[in-house]
Amino acid sequence: xxxxxxxxxxxxxxxxxxxxxxxxxxxxxxxLPVLGRKPADRHLMLxxxxxxxxxxxxxxxxxxxxxxxxxxxxxxTWLPALYLPFVLVLLGLIVRAVAFEWRHQSHDPxxxxxxxxxxxxxxxxxxxxxxxALATTTLGLPIGADGIRVGGSFSGVGWVALLGAxxxxxxxVVHGALFLALKTDGDVRLRAQxxxxxxxxxxxxxxxxxxxxxxxxxxxSVTGALWVVGALAVLVTWARIKVDREGQAFAGWAVMxxxxxxxxxxxxxxxxxxxxxxxxxxxxxxxxxxxxxxxTVMTWAAGIGLPIVLTYQAWTYWVFRQRLxxxxxxxxxxDAGRAPAPGEVPA
Amino acid sequence: MDVLDIARWQFGITxxxxxxxxxxxxxxxxxxAVMHTMWVRTDKPEWLRMTRFWxxxxxxxxxxxxxxxxxxxxQFGLAWSEYSRFVGDVFGSLLALEALLAFFLESTxxxxxxxxxxxIPKKVHLATLWAxxxxxxxxxxxIIAANSWMQHPVGVxxxxxxxxxxxxxxxxxxxxxxxxxxxxxxxxxxxxxxxxLLVGVGLWHLRRRKLAGRPADEIDHAVWRRSVRIGGWVSLxxxxxxxxxxxxxxxxxxxxxxxKMSSAEALCETEAPASFxxxxxxxxxxxxxxxxxxxxxxxxxxxxxxxxFSSEVPGVNQLQExxxxxxxxxxxxxxxxFGALAGEPIDYQPVLAVTYWSFRLMIGMGVVxxxxxAYALWSTRRGRVPTSRIGVYGSLAAVGAPFVANAAGWIxxxxxxxxxxxxxxxxxxxxxxxxxxxxxxxxxxxxAGEVWTSLIALTLVYGVLAVIEVGLLTHxxxxxxxxxxxxxxxxxxxxxxxxxxxxxxxxxxxxxxRTPGDDVLQFAY
Numbered sequence: 001x002x003x004x005x006x007x008x009x010x011x012x013x014x015x016x017x018x019x020x021x022x023x024x025x026x027x028x029x030x031x032l033p034v035l036g037r038k039p040a041d042r043h044l045m046l047x048x049x050x051x052x053x054x055x056x057x058x059x060x061x062x063x064x065x066x067x068x069x070x071x072x073x074x075x076x077t078w079l080p081a082l083y084l085p086f087v088l089v090l091l092g093l094i095v096r097a098v099a100f101e102w103r104h105q106s107h108d109p110x111x112x113x114x115x116x117x118x119x120x121x122x123x124x125x126x127x128x129x130x131x132x133a134l135a136t137t138t139l140g141l142p143i144g145a146d147g148i149r150v151g152g153s154f155s156g157v158g159w160v161a162l163l164g165a166x167x168x169x170x171x172x173v174v175h176g177a178l179f180l181a182l183k184t185d186g187d188v189r190l191r192a193q194x195x196x197x198x199x200x201x202x203x204x205x206x207x208x209x210x211x212x213x214x215x216x217x218x219x220x221s222v223t224g225a226l227w228v229v230g231a232l233a234v235l236v237t238w239a240r241i242k243v244d245r246e247g248q249a250f251a252g253w254a255v256m257x258x259x260x261x262x263x264x265x266x267x268x269x270x271x272x273x274x275x276x277x278x279x280x281x282x283x284x285x286x287x288x289x290x291x292x293x294x295x296t297v298m299t300w301a302a303g304i305g306l307p308i309v310l311t312y313q314a315w316t317y318w319v320f321r322q323r324l325x326x327x328x329x330x331x332x333x334x335d336a337g338r339a340p341a342p343g344e345v346p347a
Numbered sequence: 348m349d350v351l352d353i354a355r356w357q358f359g360i361t362x363x364x365x366x367x368x369x370x371x372x373x374x375x376x377x378x379x380a381v382m383h384t385m386w387v388r389t390d391k392p393e394w395l396r397m398t399r400f401w402x403x404x405x406x407x408x409x410x411x412x413x414x415x416x417x418x419x420x421x422q423f424g425l426a427w428s429e430y431s432r433f434v435g436d437v438f439g440s441l442l443a444l445e446a447l448l449a450f451f452l453e454s455t456x457x458x459x460x461x462x463x464x465x466x467i468p469k470k471v472h473l474a475t476l477w478a479x480x481x482x483x484x485x486x487x488x489x490i491i492a493a494n495s496w497m498q499h500p501v502g503v504x505x506x507x508x509x510x511x512x513x514x515x516x517x518x519x520x521x522x523x524x525x526x527x528x529x530x531x532x533x534x535x536x537x538x539x540x541x542x543x544l545l546v547g548v549g550l551w552h553l554r555r556r557k558l559a560g561r562p563a564d565e566i567d568h569a570v571w572r573r574s575v576r577i578g579g580w581v582s583l584x585x586x587x588x589x590x591x592x593x594x595x596x597x598x599x600x601x602x603x604x605x606x607k608m609s610s611a612e613a614l615c616e617t618e619a620p621a622s623f624x625x626x627x628x629x630x631x632x633x634x635x636x637x638x639x640x641x642x643x644x645x646x647x648x649x650x651x652x653x654x655x656f657s658s659e660v661p662g663v664n665q666l667q668e669x670x671x672x673x674x675x676x677x678x679x680x681x682x683x684x685f686g687a688l689a690g691e692p693i694d695y696q697p698v699l700a701v702t703y704w705s706f707r708l709m710i711g712m713g714v715v716x717x718x719x720x721a722y723a724l725w726s727t728r729r730g731r732v733p734t735s736r737i738g739v740y741g742s743l744a745a746v747g748a749p750f751v752a753n754a755a756g757w758i759x760x761x762x763x764x765x766x767x768x769x770x771x772x773x774x775x776x777x778x779x780x781x782x783x784x785x786x787x788x789x790x791x792x793x794x795a796g797e798v799w800t801s802l803i804a805l806t807l808v809y810g811v812l813a814v815i816e817v818g819l820l821t822h823x824x825x826x827x828x829x830x831x832x833x834x835x836x837x838x839x840x841x842x843x844x845x846x847x848x849x850x851x852x853x854x855x856x857x858x859x860x861r862t863p864g865d866d867v868l869q870f871a872y
Binding site for chain 1: 406407409410411413414415417418420421423424425426428429431432434435436437438439440442443444445446447448450451452454455456457458459461462463466467513514515517790791792793794796797798800801804805808812815816819822823
């Protein structure tokens with residue numbers, strides 16, 4: 001296998017890793033107004049992703065960085081073609097990040113509520129925008145012969161973008177609900193289970209449809225088989241959540257994403273940006289990639305660096321592995337059970 | 348304005364804004380890690396309070412740095428796609444390696460530090476902060492190596508077919524002398540920012556407490572006093588290193604980008620010995636070098652450039668001629684690559700007023716902050732606390748000056764690079780050199796409306812966030828130590844428990860009483 005193919009796979013793995021990890025913190029954030037009825041519930045939900053979201057977000061930065069590093073021709077074609085959608089995603093990510101940190105810096109309930117809304121809105125914008133961008137990059141952008149977008153600012157945005165937005169949005173909310181079912185206890189856990197049970201089959205449809213479209217356009221029997229695995233994983237997820245096996249349900253949903261992503265990237269290979277104007281203008285890995293020397297350097301760096309990253313990220317998940325409850329019992333706090341004052345962070 | 352100008356403004360605004368957070372993150376991160384280490388070693392409550400207070404300020408600032416850093420990475424693809432295409436073989440890999448080898452480390456371990464209080468063993472917890480701090484420093488190295496490659500491209504050869512740089516020596520890119528000098532200069536400048544904040548805030552609290560005649564809480568007093576002393580010494584030491592590394596950088600620049608340095612000096616005609624300009628007046632803004640007059644120190648510029656008092660330093664006018672000869676007097680007549688500038692004459696001289704004054708602002712503000720640090724150390728010697736009004740203004744200057752110096756430094760180094768985005772490397776024979784004009788770097792397919800939209804949206808959001816950040820930081824700084832150290836009081840003993848001050852606070856220092864859930868959230872989220 002040549003290095004360009006290795007890096008195409010690496011980029012696919014990084015984007016999939018990003019969706020898999022940040023997907024649940026996007027989802028938890030999006031579900032704040034749905035599952036978080038009381039301030040204490042919302043606080044619990046945010047605590048479940050608090051130590052993890054920042055590390056998860058680096059997957060996005062690394063995925064985008066890997067596209068730039070390995071396939072600058074892809075980067076330089078893709079981003080300007082979707083200029084405004086990408087700017088919107090960036091704005092969503094900016095306000096979301098600061099909202100996580102700043103939300104608890106005041107005791108004013110209005111402050112708290114406003115930043116909670118910002119977290120939800122920013123996360124939704126980012127999830128939908130990334131979905132739209134990834135779907136158009138696998139199903140086509142109006143790219144001319146010189147790799148430059150033909151048409152106006154929104155000529156790259158069509159039903160495919162909407163499908164991608166729905167796919168990543170749908171995946172993320174159910175992923176977030178399953179994560180909450182796995183990580184929390186009490187009302188939030190029950191509501192999250194009910195939500196996942198109700199919405200999992202619906203939420204999987206856009207992602208499966210997107211994967212099916214890419215498969216039908218470019219796919220092989222292998223990608224077809226991968227698609228079937230993804231579809232079956234939805235059934236497993238649904239059946240497992242029904243019998244309260246949250247861990248298995250979460251894993252099933254993750255398999256759904258990984259299979260679908262493998263279908264999509266596997267079928268699209270070796271095209272990185274298909275042109276909707278003329279297949280002759282498609283950008284392929286060969287045209288888009290850097291030199292073999294640079295790919296070799298990066299392969300060494302990634303070969304050494306990535307296992308280390310995975311190890312310490314896994315350790316983070318291990319450190320924060322226990323279920324969270326809205327009202328933990330502190331044996332040494334004399335009044336752990338008292339009602340929290342309005343706006344106060346509950347004990 | 349056309350796309351090129353708007354995109355340049357956007358890059359300038361987002362970069363300067365991002366770089367307000369970065370030095371504080373790097374510098375304060377190192378200092379907080381030292382404070383935390385001292386607490387683990389000595390178990391003294393004042394070190395814990397210092398860690399918690401300064402750690403909180405560090406975190407509020409850190410997250411805005413992360414959020415605005417995102418824009419930087421994407422901006423290369425969005426507004427500067429031809430640049431991305433051209434330099435992808437070198438520049439992109441540095442960004443990717445930064446994310447993989449440094450940013451993961453920083454973000455993951457910072458999460459562990461924030462939420463790890465009372466949850467993981469004390470020494471492991473300390474190690475998580477050091478890992479995050481090392482991550483942010485390594486991250487700075489990769490980014491500066493990427494920037495330095497634009498200032499001085501090494502380790503590449505030009506591809507015969509496309510003219511694009513092809514990387515042949517990654518180690519040379521990583522050990523670029525431009526990068527090593529810029530990195531050390533930036534890290535010590537970051538320590539000046541952090542030191543200045545410690546001095547300013549500490550001095551303000553010390554003086555306020557003394558004037559209010561507040562009952563002395565010895566631990567609090569020790570915290571503020573120690574902050575001033577540490578900040579003062581760090582600032583002074585960093586200032587010496589900033590000057591030394593700055594001199595090193597300047598000498599490299601005289602070899603690598605002579606026009607940048609001659610513009611910084613408004614040195615119009617070649618001189619031997621060359622004199623250093625102290626102050627310039629008349630038509631500096633006209634960008635006609637010969638209209639500029641300045642007060643000079645004879646021979647000093649030769650010393651700065653070449654370590655002797657007599658050697659020749661080329662002036663702007665001569666360099667402009669030399670550059671026109673080698674790199675062309677006009678842009679190639681190719682509108683698809685050079686836009687409105689196709690066929691126009693090339694002005695190799697950066698904007699004189701910007702390079703000249705940003706250079707002076709950088710040095711001047713560095714001197715101001717070193718001066719304030721020296722004043723702070725003098726006025727707090729042997730247990731003294733200054734009560735003069737100068738103490739207040741001094742503390743404000745201590746906080747502000749290093750930020751201005753840092754921003755001015757970057758404006759100088761980036762604006763001084765124009766009209767190139769990748770500056771030719773003079774150590775390489777001319778026919779093998781690689782260079783790229785800023786005019787050809789911009790994304791060709793993007794409309795002015797799109798870039799305007801993003802420029803306005805980003806600037807507005809940045810403006811709002813800046814107001815909130817400054818408000819939050821001011822709030823916590825005014826509230827003092829206990830707002831950053833809720834663990835210092837027993838949890839849940841009253842509605843205002845996190846605002847309480849008092850010697851009872853050291854209880855949290857020993858650990859064990861902390862409840863990992865909410866007190867951590869009060870600290871961080």
